[in-house]
Amino acid sequence: MKTPIFDFVKSYADKNPSRLHMPGHKGAELLGCEKYDITEISGADSLFEASGIIKESEENAAELFGALRTLYSTEGSTQSIKAMVYLALKNRKVTDTKPVIAATRNAHKSFVYACALLDIDIFWIYGRSDKFSLCECGVTAEDIDNAIKESDAFAVFVTSPDYLGNMLDIKAFSDTAHKHNIPLLVDNAHGAYLAFLEQNRHPIALGADMCCDSAHKTLPVLTGGAYLHINNKDFANDGKAALSLFCSTSPSYLTLASLDLANKYLIEDYGKRLCELIKKLNKLKEALRGRGFTVLDTDPLKLTVKNGGIALSRRLKEYNCEAEYESPDFTVLMFTPENEDKDFIAIENALTAPPSLKDNGLLAVRPKAVCSPRAALFSKSEEVNTEDACGRVLADVSVSCPPAVPILVSGEEISEDSINIFRYYGIKKIKVIK
Numbered sequence: 001m002k003t004p005i006f007d008f009v010k011s012y013a014d015k016n017p018s019r020l021h022m023p024g025h026k027g028a029e030l031l032g033c034e035k036y037d038i039t040e041i042s043g044a045d046s047l048f049e050a051s052g053i054i055k056e057s058e059e060n061a062a063e064l065f066g067a068l069r070t071l072y073s074t075e076g077s078t079q080s081i082k083a084m085v086y087l088a089l090k091n092r093k094v095t096d097t098k099p100v101i102a103a104t105r106n107a108h109k110s111f112v113y114a115c116a117l118l119d120i121d122i123f124w125i126y127g128r129s130d131k132f133s134l135c136e137c138g139v140t141a142e143d144i145d146n147a148i149k150e151s152d153a154f155a156v157f158v159t160s161p162d163y164l165g166n167m168l169d170i171k172a173f174s175d176t177a178h179k180h181n182i183p184l185l186v187d188n189a190h191g192a193y194l195a196f197l198e199q200n201r202h203p204i205a206l207g208a209d210m211c212c213d214s215a216h217k218t219l220p221v222l223t224g225g226a227y228l229h230i231n232n233k234d235f236a237n238d239g240k241a242a243l244s245l246f247c248s249t250s251p252s253y254l255t256l257a258s259l260d261l262a263n264k265y266l267i268e269d270y271g272k273r274l275c276e277l278i279k280k281l282n283k284l285k286e287a288l289r290g291r292g293f294t295v296l297d298t299d300p301l302k303l304t305v306k307n308g309g310i311a312l313s314r315r316l317k318e319y320n321c322e323a324e325y326e327s328p329d330f331t332v333l334m335f336t337p338e339n340e341d342k343d344f345i346a347i348e349n350a351l352t353a354p355p356s357l358k359d360n361g362l363l364a365v366r367p368k369a370v371c372s373p374r375a376a377l378f379s380k381s382e383e384v385n386t387e388d389a390c391g392r393v394l395a396d397v398s399v400s401c402p403p404a405v406p407i408l409v410s411g412e413e414i415s416e417d418s419i420n421i422f423r424y425y426g427i428k429k430i431k432v433i434k
Contacts, residue, residue: 001060001267004053005260008044009036009253022250038253047072047251048244057260064266065195065213065229067204069236071243072259073212073226074251077189078110080212080228083242084185085114085157087210087235090242092154093181102144102153106137106162108187109397109404114246116374116410123151124409132362132421133329134405135163141172148180159187160203163403164330165298167201174207183209183232192227193218193301193336196271197278204231215259218301218336219266222258273337277301281335284344293354303333303347307357319350325402328424329360362421367412371433376411381431386422389414392432400425 013035019026027035038044045052054072062070073079089099102123103111115122125147127137137159144156156177160168170186177184186203188194192213195202203211209232215221228243230236278300285295285303294306305312308331313323316331321343325332333347370393371379381395392414397406407421408414414432422430 001264002056003260003264004056005045005253006257008053009038009257012038012041012044033254036254036257039250044253047074047256048240048249050240054256057256057263060263061227061259062229064263065202065204065227066200067229067231068233069230069239071228071230071239072256073228073243073247074224074255075226075247076216076224077187077212077214077226078108079243079247080226081108081110081187082114082117082246083228083239084210084212085111085120085155086118086242086245087230087238088155088183088185089118089120090238091234095152097152100151100153101155101157102147102151103157104137104139104159104168106135106159106405107157108159108189109399109406111157111187112373112397112406112409113377116372116377119372119374121372122409123147123153126364126366130364131359132364133164134327134400134407134421134425135330135403136166137162138166139168141169141176144173144176145179148177148182153182155183155185157185157187159189161188161190161299161302163190163325163405164296164304164332165190165302166296167299170203170206170208174209177209178207183235185209186211188212189214189226190217190302190334191299193274194299196266196274197300198271198275204229210235215262218334219262220258220336220338221262222252222255224252225255225259225262227259270337277335277337277339280344284347287348288351291351291353293351301335303335305331305333305351305354307354307359309355309357311355311357312351316347316350319346321346321350327400328357360424362424363417365408365415365417365421367408367415367418369409369411370413371411373410376433380434382434383429383431386419386428386430389430389432390416390419395431395433398422398427398430400427 022039025034040046045054100121105124174184186208188211213227215225216223296304312331313326324334394408
């Protein structure tokens with residue numbers, strides 16, 4: 001497969017021209033990568049008006065993922081999430097009522113911001129567990145069906161895989177949404193690789209109308225590199241315009257070149273290497289379960305230990321291992337075929353016995369919405385001590401980052417149960433409406 005963006009950038013750098021254009025470093029190698037960092041010069045195409053090398057590369061990616069159209073983002077899935085919500089809103093059946101979107105409660109804060117900017121109300125779909133979890137939201141197709149009926153939503157937005165690696169039944173969800181003639185949007189930020197499993201489990205293959213992939217999370221792509229996949233002709237033509245609403249007009253060509261190179265990487269022996277990694281990782285998971293660790297059944301590239309806690313993460317650090325996510329409840333390790341044998345050996349040596357920890361005991365909170373996220377975010381606010389916030393209304397979302405999933409959403413009332421959750425995650429200051 002051709003790599004038109006990378007080839008152009010490399011050819012330009014090798015010519016060592018007089019750079020009488022942006023960026024200001026002029027190719028001088030202070031970091032070592034500057035000579036490949038260019039702007040929209042002649043022949044380089046333009047991301048949001050793509051008609052040349054970028055268009056060709058995006059078409060290559062669409063072919064690989066089996067999408068009607070695949071578009072590049074250099075600002076992560078955050079940009080693509082906002083674009084998806086906008087496209088669904090723009091193409092909704094217009095009524096006299098305010099637009100409502102149904103979404104699983106573990107949505108990334110960028111989804112909340114998208115709804116606030118676009119003046120959309122959110123109908124939250126909660127999981128069935130009474131126990132609180134910041135990341136998880138176990139819902140069924142029946143829950144989706146009931147939410148659509150109750151809310152008259154113009155679209156459904158779900159997160160799968162979630163930050164812990166839990167996966168939803170996207171095929172059943174897409175069938176349910178389509179039964180009501182509305183689109184399914186999937187935050188697949190952690191699942192770009194799913195299209196290359198022996199059995200394709202990517203949302204596009206399972207019927208999603210649109211989804212975002214953070215290529216940089218699981219593929220060898222520079223940070224910020226992501227995809228917006230569109231598999232519905234109603235949204236395809238406006239994809240570029242939607243992305244351009246929420247981004248910088250100066251996309252990184254380093255990131256674009258890495259997305260371009262990933263196409264070649266994926267079509268070669270990636271599937272085989274992925275399969276080998278998963279077998280190796282499954283063996284490690286079973287070994288840890290044999291030692292008494294509670295290892296969750298997750299998406300294939302995550303190793304998630306329940307009740308791992310900060311103590312377990314500290315133990316990993318002693319063996320020079322850095323976890324993706326650590327909280328009092330979970331430790332998440334992410335793998336790709338680029339991980340080496342030494343990484344597996346270090347984990348085997350570090351995780352000899354599980355720490356003695358208990359479930360957090362926190363109850364799931366279904367907060368009262370006092371006003372819309374938009375009204376709250378655009379209100380005057382003040383920062384207060386979390387302990388003094390009972391009865392106040394949250395202005396800006398407060399997250400334990402990562403995973404940037406809101407504990408409460410803007411416009412919701414702060415209760416004692418909510419304060420317990422803020423306290424649990426060490427959030428001592430929050431912004432409330434004045």
